[in-house]
Amino acid sequence: MPLTQRLNMFANNPLDRAGHLRTDEDWLAAQIATQEALFVPLWRGDALILPEAAAGQGRDVAWLPKAAISAYLDNDVIFLGLNKNNAPRFGVDISPLEAPEQTAPFDALCRAGGVFENLRALAMVGDMPPTELAILAQAKGLLEWHASHGFCSKCGAQSVIAEGGYKRSCPACGADHFPRTDPVVIMLPYLGDKCLLGRQAGWPETLFSALAGFMEPGETIEEAVARETMEEAGVAITSVHYHSTQPWPFPSSLMIGCLAEAENDKMSVDEKELAEARWFSVAEIKDAFNGTAGFDIPPSLAIAHHLIKAFVEMKG
């Protein structure tokens, strides 16, 4: 039975990553060579997106055949996976180009309405299938890791891409290095029919969201939730309930969404972390979903939106 589909943006990646096959260099080379292979170019994290073929159809990822992108196959090329027809999909980093929209073969596609677009902006616009955005999140996260990890952290020599992009190997000392995913806890503290939302400095005055912070070594998810909530808002947590996770490739996080029961409503905001934190009633949150509250909650591309929604559903 397939996994339950989640509402979180960048979740539900449909590709089979074929982890047991991509370690075989001959198999990978055959996948790149096959006629069914398609490649998406990414320039400094932004994927090439094609305009709608017809009004109302939505836009498409620029999946290009090997012949179109062959000049760039010496760049970083990563194996994304096999689609449901066993056709391989790859990501290609074209970041070394100064102006890709003026460089073949991308120039013609851009003149026809193609654009290199930021993934967060794409998710906001919402005119592409979410499953395609999940694939782009995978491509962006992995290619950006390679772009910033060209040298062995053990001996300093230049390392090389291996296993379709899921490893870098150091030819000098033999060390292997694996792509990073940085776990971040994001939590909605609640007490009775109230939940706690915070606003970071620099956000719009009316925007409130869940609290969040990076996990630290030697820490459980529950401990990180309690620590971050105490550090940021001075609120003590007595129990933590996992909700869902979200890949967040800005640049390489995994958001671990939780609801967290507070001991009481005492609060002491760390002004270095938050401009403001407030307890909101279920009624106020419902108004926010209807746009009548006088404050805003994050859009549905953010896992915080779904945590807040889960709180409302829990409280009826």
Ligand SMILES: [Zn+2]
């Ligand atoms: Zn090394």
